[in-house]
Amino acid sequence: MPPSESSPADVDLSVQLGRLALPNPILVASGTFGYAREMEQLVDLDRLGGIIPKTITRLPRPGNAPWRTVEASSGLLNSIGLDNDGIDAFLEHHLPYLARLQSPLIVSIAGRSHDEFVAMAAKLAGFSGIDAVELNISCPNVSGGVDFGTDPELCGKLVAGVRGSCDLPILAKLTPNVTSIASIAEAAAAAGADALSLINTVLGMAVDWRQRRPLLGNVLGGLSGPAIKPIALRCVYQVSQAVDIPLVGIGGIATIDDVMEFLVAGASAVQIGTANYYDPAVSMKLLDQLPAAVASLEATRVASVVGSLQRADAPPAAPPASSAT
Amino acid sequence: MSNPLHARHYADRAVQQTVEVVENVKLAVDTYRVRFRCPDMAQRIVPGQFLMLKLSDLTDPLIGRPLALYDTAASGAGAGDVDAVDVVYLVKGKLTSRLAGFRPGQRLDVWGPLGNGFAQQATDHLIMVAGGIGQTPFVALANEALGRRRYGDMTREVARAGRVTLCYGARRADLLAGIEDFERAGVDVKIATDDGSRGYHGLVTDLLKQTLDEAGEDRRIVCCGPEPMMEAVAGVAAGSGTACQVSLETPMACGIGICFTCVAKIRDIDGEWDYKRTCVDGPVFDAASIVW
Numbered sequence: 014m015p016p017s018e019s020s021p022a023d024v025d026l027s028v029q030l031g032r033l034a035l036p037n038p039i040l041v042a043s044g045t046f047g048y049a050r051e052m053e054q055l056v057d058l059d060r061l062g063g064i065i066p067k068t069i070t071r072l073p074r075p076g077n078a079p080w081r082t083v084e085a086s087s088g089l090l091n092s093i094g095l096d097n098d099g100i101d102a103f104l105e106h107h108l109p110y111l112a113r114l115q116s117p118l119i120v121s122i123a124g125r126s127h128d129e130f131v132a133m134a135a136k137l138a139g140f141s142g143i144d145a146v147e148l149n150i151s152c153p154n155v156s157g158g159v160d161f162g163t164d165p166e167l168c169g170k171l172v173a174g175v176r177g178s179c180d181l182p183i184l185a186k187l188t189p190n191v192t193s194i195a196s197i198a199e200a201a202a203a204a205g206a207d208a209l210s211l212i213n214t215v216l217g218m219a220v221d222w223r224q225r226r227p228l229l230g231n232v233l234g235g236l237s238g239p240a241i242k243p244i245a246l247r248c249v250y251q252v253s254q255a256v257d258i259p260l261v262g263i264g265g266i267a268t269i270d271d272v273m274e275f276l277v278a279g280a281s282a283v284q285i286g287t288a289n290y291y292d293p294a295v296s297m298k299l300l301d302q303l304p305a306a307v308a309s310l311e312a313t314r315v316a317s318v319v320g321s322l323q324r325a326d327a328p329p330a331a332p333p334a335s336s337a338t
Numbered sequence: 339m340s341n342p343l344h345a346r347h348y349a350d351r352a353v354q355q356t357v358e359v360v361e362n363v364k365l366a367v368d369t370y371r372v373r374f375r376c377p378d379m380a381q382r383i384v385p386g387q388f389l390m391l392k393l394s395d396l397t398d399p400l401i402g403r404p405l406a407l408y409d410t411a412a413s414g415a416g417a418g419d420v421d422a423v424d425v426v427y428l429v430k431g432k433l434t435s436r437l438a439g440f441r442p443g444q445r446l447d448v449w450g451p452l453g454n455g456f457a458q459q460a461t462d463h464l465i466m467v468a469g470g471i472g473q474t475p476f477v478a479l480a481n482e483a484l485g486r487r488r489y490g491d492m493t494r495e496v497a498r499a500g501r502v503t504l505c506y507g508a509r510r511a512d513l514l515a516g517i518e519d520f521e522r523a524g525v526d527v528k529i530a531t532d533d534g535s536r537g538y539h540g541l542v543t544d545l546l547k548q549t550l551d552e553a554g555e556d557r558r559i560v561c562c563g564p565e566p567m568m569e570a571v572a573g574v575a576a577g578s579g580t581a582c583q584v585s586l587e588t589p590m591a592c593g594i595g596i597c598f599t600c601v602a603k604i605r606d607i608d609g610e611w612d613y614k615r616t617c618v619d620g621p622v623f624d625a626a627s628i629v630w
Contacts, residue, residue, distance in 0.1 A: 044597075048343075051595035051618065054350045055449070067598070075613055082591045082599040084432075087397040089591060093598045096613060098343055106343040239397045267397075290592040291392055291401050293449055294354050 021304035025314040028062070028281045030259045031207025033145045033182035035117055037062040038282035038315055039272070039299050042263050043121035043149065043186075044068060044093065045237075045286040048107045049114065055293040059115035060300055062282060066103075066111060068121040068149045071129050073099040077154060078230035083219040088240030088265075089287050090217050092154045092231035095123055100133055104140060112142025119184065123149040127171055130161070134179035146181045148172070151188035151213035153235045162188040162213075165200035172204035184261065186210035187248075189241075194248050195255035202256040210261040210284065211248045215241050238287040239265040246278050253279025253320055267295060269302040273310075279320040345618035347454040349594045353378045354449040356394055360413045360422055362440050366515035368429040369471070370438055374446055375413045377421040382451050383407050384490040385479035386585060386622045389450025390593035391425065392433070399433040402447070404590045404600075404617070406475040406562075409519070410489060423448075426515060428471040452593050453621045456583055462556040464499035465580075466525075467546050467571050468506045469563025473516060475585050476504060479560065480523040499558075503528065503549050507542025507567070511535035543570045550578050561625065562587065572625035582625035588616045603629035 026037035040063035041049075048066045049058055058064065076096025083090045097103070100122070111118050120143050124130030134146050150162035150171065161171045168185070175183055185201040187194055189212040198209050214235025219228040227233075245264025252260055262280030266272060267288035275283050288295045303315070312318050357374040364370050379389065390402035405425040413422040429438050440446075456479055464483050466476045481487035483499035502523075507530040508514050514536065520527050528545045529537025538545055542563075550557070559582040561571045568584045575582035588600040594617060601613035602620070604627050611629045614620070 047594075047596035047598075050344060051348055053348070054352055055354055055594070076598065076601065079601060080589055080599075081601065082401075082589070082597065084399060084401050084591075087400055089401055091591075091597070091599070096598050096601070102343055106341050110341075238400055287400075290597050292354075292447065293349075293592070293594060 019308045019311055019313045021308045023313055024304040024307045025316070026303065028316055028319075030184065030261065030281060031182050033117065033207055035062045035282060037300060037303070038276065039296055039303065040065060040119070040261065040282055040284045041289060041296055042284035042286035043147065045289045048111065050110050052293065056297055061116040061296060063117040063119050063144075064111065064114065065119045065121050065147055065284065066107065067097055068095055068123050068152065069097050069100050069103045070095055070123050071100055071133055073097065073102065080228055080230055083228045083234070085217070085219065085236060086240060088236050088238035089290070090219055090229060090234040090236050091214065092229045092234035094154045094231060095152060100136060108140060108142060117144040118142060119145040119147050121147040121149050121186070123152055123155065127167070127174055130171055131174040131178045134175040134181070138179040138181055143181060145184060145207070146175070146179060147184040147186050147210060148175065149186050149213070151186050153188065153190060153214055153216045153233065154231060162197060163191050165196050168197050169200035169204040172201045172206045176205040182207040184208045184210050186213055188213045189244055189248050190216045195251050198252040198256050202258045206258060208259040208261055208281070209252060209256070210263055211252055212241075212245045212264050215244055237265070239267060241265050242271060246274060249275060249280050250278045250322070267292065269299055269306050272299055272303065273306050273318070276315065276318045277320070277322050279322065281316070281319050345595055345615060347618050349449070349452055351382050352450055352452060352594070354447070355379075356445050356447050359440050359442050359444050359446060361442055362437070365426060367512045369426065369513065369515040370429070371408060371424055371426045372437065372440065373411060373413065373422050373424045374448065375415060375422045376448060377419070379448065379450055380410045380420050380423050382490055383410065383423060384451070384455040384494070385482055386455035386475055387451040387453050388593070388621060389423065389425070389448050389452060390590075392447040393436060394445040394447050399436070401591050402449070402593060403433050404593050406585070407451070407478050408474050409478050409481070426471070426474045449593065453617060456560060456622050458495060458497040459558060459581070460497040460499070461558040462500040463553045463558075464502045465546065465549055465553065465557060465559045466502065466504045467542060467559060467561040467563070468504065469542055469567040470508060472563030472585075472587070473504070473506055475562050476560065477516060477519045477523065480504070480520060480525045484524050486523055501526065505530070505542050505545040505549060507531070507545070507563070509533065542567065543574055546571060546574055550574070550580065558582070561585070565630070569630040572628065572630070575625055583622050584625045584628065585622045586616045586620055590617055593617050605629060
């Protein structure tokens with residue numbers, strides 16, 4: 014047996030996102046997994062690399078008027094509008110359940126202002142059972158917060174402000190709806206973000222031409238699902254060239270090939286989003302398949318696959334020893 | 339004890355499986371009944387509950403569709419046991435157009451049972467009001483209320499009805515589907531069509547009013563169909579002092595409470611409304627709780 018052959022059983026799945034250690038790189042994305050309790054029967058919640066519950070805001074929000082989602086080719090447009098009961102209700106009624114789970118808990122927050130983000134993060138830091146905070150500065154369906162994801166200066170100030178008010182690891186979730194995602198990423202990294210989550214949905218629209226009306230209640234919405242995977246991969250790759258902090262890939266990930274593509278392109282972990290809707294057990298299937306996929310690259314650690322992309326203009330990788338015989 | 343932010347009907351008895359089509363038969367214009375073998379689901383699902391159905395291995399169409407339990411059946415593969423689920427669908431879009439061409443052996447992804455089902459309340463006279471494809475949840479309910487079939491756990495309590503009337507409205511006679519299934523169950527079927535091609539020429543709410551005029555005091559209404567029709571039925575029910583449950587047909591993306599697509603405005607006991615997820619708080623609601 015060639016010495017470099019690795020066994021799936023021996024693959025180290027753990028990854029590190031700055032100060033946040035994860036048991037494996039398969040996470041579930043905010044807004045696509047409810048508050049986890051919904052999935053108790055269909056998913057072994059304790060196996061997940063991390064759970065990011067639906068984004069919370071300071072005050073309750075009813076969300077947008079229906080229709081809230083419309084299917085597109087291999088994708089889904091949504092304008093849910095951060096329907097949630099507010100941070101206090103979350104801490105009282107959802108956190109006790111989430112904190113009991115083995116999986117790391119990353120709480121996604123969206124503020125309408127700098128001060129609101131900072132105050133929410135500071136409040137979370139006072140509760141046990143929360144492992145990190147994800148700043149949703151990229152939701153296309155609400156006014157306010159998205160400015161922090163489109164302006165590098167505001168973004169940097171926000172991450173620095175949260176860093177100053179909260180000792181939890183910080184992930185900043187960025188929008189692809191910008192001219193240069195790398196410049197936003199650089200600002201977040203320089204301000205002390207532990208990791209960047211890439212990407213939130215791509216702004217889109219659907220029209221009923223017969224009725225001459227938009228299909229979404231909020232007119233515009235965010236596109237997710239397999240349709241946006243190439244955009245998300247591009248963003249991960251571009252940002253990996255610009256910053257040195259870990260990245261979390263999001264966007265149309267539904268198969269083990271998708272997961273491996275994001276890891277190789279530069280993501281240390283991935284979040285499963287829309288696939289949870291149409292294949293509720295998808296995260297478990299990916300966890301089952303991941304060790305063999307990593308081992309097939311002659312790797313013994315997920316972390317050693319991350320960012321291992323070989324550019325076409327670079328010298329070719331050495332062929333694996335096992336195939337040389 | 340109970341968590342005020344938790345929905346009442348999470349998918350705690352659901353299974354997710356890839357299943358094979360047993361049969362897929364046409365019932366009416368653009369209307370089909372598909373039967374698939376899924377013993378776990380067939381033995382758990384109860385009237386008023388639904389399941390999500392997706393075409394396997396495709397990303398276009400991507401999202402599953404919610405479909406109400408029509409009936410359960412024995413596929414013939416399982417020694418005569420009830421092991422299959424029937425759903426009836428109207429061909430409307432990308433998924434249902436493709437599904438209409440499915441043959442036995444082709445694969446579907448399904449997850450369920452989901453949602454709450456109809457509340458169990460005994461009555462002398464159960465009046466079902468259906469519009470369009472809204473008759474689909476009522477065959478199983480009629481079978482159960484009239485004591486012909488049981489669904490779900492054998493220990494489950496079932497409320498009986500002395501008699502069952504179906505007021506069923508459609509645009510045209512050739513869209514009416516499954517009438518013989520209701521008649522076989524012992525249901526008194528009253529038809530209304532928009533064009534008069536069968537039964538009463540006019541609105542199904544007129545049939546409901548006639549039925550209420552002739553009905554005794556101990557009666558209940560269940561309703562499913564297009565929203566304007568359900569709103570009208572809810573109004574007739576309230577005006578006549580008749581308890582009414584409606585099964586909402588809101589668009590859904592997941593069916594299990596994680597996407598927050600399928601919300602409807604539901605009043606709480608204080609009269610304030612909040613958006614509730616039809617999938618995990620419904621799909622069956624007390625008509626009086628809905629803000630139309």
